[in-house]
Amino acid sequence: QEVSLKFQSSDPSGDPNYQLYKEWADGVSEETGGKVSIELLPVGAVVDFQETLDAVGAGILDGHVTDTSYFAGKDAAFGLIANPVGAWSDPQQMLKFFNEGGGKELMNDLVEPYGTHFFGGTTPGLEAFVSKVPIEGVDDLQGLKLRAPAGLVQNIFAAAGASPVNLPTSEVFTALDKGVVDAADYSVFHVNQAQGLNKIAPHPVFPGFHSMPLIEFSMNKQKWDALPEDVQTTLEESVVELAQHQNAALADKNAKAVEEAKAQGATVHDWSDEERAKFRKIAIGEWEKQAAASENAQKVYDTLTAYLEKEGLLKAQ
C-alpha cells in the first residue's frame, strides 16, 4: 500500500533548485520500494510560503521543502537557525552541524510543537559578496555602502562598521551601476555572474562569508510517526544525498562562473580564516541580541556557539 504525500516548495517551478527538489521527490517512490510517493508543488500552489508551517501542522499539506527563516515572525529562533549570518564558510560545515552536531535534534525541538517533523536539511549555497571595491577583510567594510536585506544580515553588517541600505532584489543592479551602493549581499556566485553583477562590480568575495540559508525538509508529525522505521531512515538518507548532490552541482557551476568572471576582468577575493573568524565574532554579538527575543532563540544561540567553539571555528589566532 503506497502512501502518497503532497509537499510544497518555497521555490517557483522555474527555479533550478526546485528542479533538484522535484527530482528528489520523484525518486522517493523507487527508493522506498513503492511504499511512499511524494508530489512536490511549487511555491504558493496550495498556501503562501509563509503559511506552510501551519498548513503542514494542520495536515492540509503533508510536508514542505522551505527556507526556515520564513517563519521568523512566529519565533525569532527560526530566523537564527535558518541563517546565522557569518556562521558558516562552507556548506559542509552547516550540513555537518545538522546531520551530526545536534542541529537535527534542535530543529525538532523547535518545529515539533507546531505538529511537524524535520527529517533533513540542505542549502542552495553560500552567497558570494558583490563589490565594486577590493574587500580583503573586516576593516575594508568600514563605511562601505552596501545593500543588505532587512533583518539580521543588515544588523550584522552595521555592527561590522558598514552602512547597509535596504533595497528590493529587483533594484540591486541599477543601484550598483549608478553607485547608490558599492557592494551588495545578493546570491550565490554563478547567479551573480549570470545577472552581470560581477561586470559592474568587479571585486567579488568568493567564497562568501555571510548568508547561507537552511532549506528544511519536514512533514506532518503524525504522518511521519505512522511511517515504518526503514522508510523514515530512507527518507533521511535521501535528503543527505540530495544535499551533497546539490552542493557538487553548485560548486561546478560556481567554478565555471569564476573562470568566466576572471576572463571578464574581475578580481576574485578570498578572505583568510582569521578575517572570517573576526566577522563571525562580530556576528555573534548580533545573534546574542536575537537570542533575547525568545527562549527558543536563546537555545539556538547556546547550541550553535557551543558547536562552533568545539569545531574551532571561533579561533582568530
Added chain:
Amino acid sequence: MTRDPVAVDGNDPDLRSTSEGTGDTVPEAGALGRGIEWIGYVFAAAIVASAAALLFEIFMRYVLDSPTNWVHETSIFLCAIAFIYGGLFCAARDSHIRVVLIYDALGPRVRAVLDVIIYVISAISAAFFAWASWLMVETSFWNPSGAFHMEGTGSAWNPPTPALLKGFLLIVMIVLAIQFIVLAVNHARQRGSRQDA
C-alpha cells in the same frame, strides 16, 4: 470646480455590476449596512494614508538617502485592511460583480426567492470562513506552548501585523455573515409584503 461624475448616476443597476466602485448602500442592508458605509471612511482614509507613507519613503530614499524600515510593511497593512473591509463594504452596497444574464430575464418573484437563497448560502459560507479564520487566529496569537505571542512579519522591524490582519479577517467574516442574514431577512420581508399587496 469639483464634479463627481461617477457618483451622479451611481445607482445605475448595470453599473453596479462592474468593477469600478460606484453606488450606495442598499436599503435592504439595514442599519448594519449604514454602519458599514459610515465606518468605510476609516478604511478609505487608510488607502490615502498608505499613499502618503509610500511618498514619504520615496522622499526619504531618493532625496535624503535614508530609507525607512517601516513604510513597506505599514502600507501593506493599511491596504490589506482596506481590501478586507472593501469586501464587506461592497456586500452592504450590493455592488459585487454578478452575471445578470439569466437573473435579469427572470420574473420579479423568482428573482426575490433567488435573492433570499443566495444570501442564506452566502451567510453560511461566511460563517464557515469565520470559523476557519478563528483557527488561524489561534496559531497567530498564541504559540504552541499556549503563551501569548502575536505572529510578526519576521523582518528587522517585525510588527505584529500578520496576527492583527488574521484577527481583522475573523471580525469581518463574522460581520459579513450577519450582514448576509440581514439582507436575506429584509429581502424575504419585501417578498412577503409584495405578495400581500
Added chain:
Amino acid sequence: MFLMLFGLLLTGMPLAFVTLLVALIFAIGWFGPMAVPLITSRVFSFVSSFIFVSVPMFVLMAAILDRSGIARDLFDAMKLISNRVRGGVAIQTIFVAVILAAMSGIIGGEIVLLGLLALPQMLRLGYDRSLAIGVVCAGGALGTMIPPSIVLIVYGLAANVSIGDLFTASFLPGVMLAGFYVLYVLFRAYFTKGVVPDPDPEIIPLAEKIALLKGLILPLLVVTFVLGSIYGGIASVTEASAIGVGGVLLATVVRGEFTFQLLRGAAMQTLATVGMIVWIGIGASAIVGVFNLMGGIDFVSSLIIGISDEPLYVLLFMMLILFVLGMFLDWVGIALLTLPIFVPIIVELGYDPVWFGVLFCMNMQVSFLSPPFGPAAFYLKSVAPPDISLGDIFRALLPFIGLQILALAILIMFPGITGR
C-alpha cells in the same frame, strides 16, 4: 467544479462569493472541514502582498483625476490640432483618451469623462451617433491598454513576470490600436456622406492658444513623472503609483480645486472599487488553492494542450476562451481564473509570457465592449442622453470590436510590435 462555478454564476450570485463557495464545497467535500483554513490562509496572503498596493493607488489617482478639471482643460487644448480635418472632434477625443490613458490605469473614469465632455459636443455638431458613441467607449477603454494599466498589473502578479516589461511591451500595441481608431474615423469621415459635419476652421487668437496650451502642462507633467519613474527604474511600480497619486493631488492643489470633499469622494470610490477587485481575486485565489491540492491544474492544462500539437492552435483556443468569457465576466475574474492555468502552458509552448500578457490585455479591450456584459457600455449609458439605449451603444461598438480583433491578430502574427 467548473460546471458548478458557471451554474452558480448564472443564478446572479456575486462572482466573489461564487468562487469562495465553490472553493469551500470542494475543500470540505474532498478533504473535510480541516482543509477550510487553506482558504482563509490564502485570503490572508492575497491581501498582504506588497505589489497589490499599487492597485488602490492607480484607482485613487484616476478617481481624483475624474473629479478635477484637468481632463476638461486637456480636451480644450486639443482643439488646437483638430479643427482642420474632417472628423476633427472625434480624432481629438481619441487623442485626449490616449493622454488620459497614459495617466490612469482604469477605464470607468475615462469613459464617463469623455461621455460628459466629448459626446454632447459631437452630437451637437451633427456627428453620426454610432461613431460618436464608439469613439468615446473604445477610446476610454484604452485606459487599460496604454500603460499604466491595472489589467497588466494583475497579469504581472498572476503570471510572475515583470510589470515594467509588460508596460513597455504594451505601449506600442496600445498606440497602434488608437491609430486604428483614428484611421477608421478618417475613413468614415471622408468616404461616408453625412457621418461627420464639414470642418469649420475657427481662427483661434494667439493669446487663447497659449492659454489652451497651459492646460497641457499639468497632465504632461503627471505622465512624465509616473511613466518616467517606472521606465527610468527609479521607483518600483508600487512607488510610481504613489507618485501618480501625489502628482494628481498636487495638480488639483495648484489649480485651486483641492477640497477635502474631493479627496474623500475619491477615496470612498477607491475603497468600493478595490473591495470588488480584490474580493474577486480572493475568491479566484481560493479556488486555485483547492484545485491545486486536488491535482486539478494538471488536468485542465492537459485538456488545453491536448487540443492540438500545433502551439498556434492552442494559443488561438485560449484566445477564444478569453473572448467568450469576456462576453459574460468582468476582466478581473477572467484574469484570476484563467491565468494560473494559461501562463504555464504558454511558457511550456515556448511563447513569451510578456507578449502573451499584451495579447491578454488586448483581449480584455474586447471584453469591455462585447455584449451582454460590456462595462464600457454601462459606463457610457450612465452619462449618455436618455434616448441612447444600451442596445444602441452595443451596436455602435461592433466596428470597434472588429478593430480590436484586427489588432489582436496583428499582434499574434507580428510579435515584434511588442518589442519582444
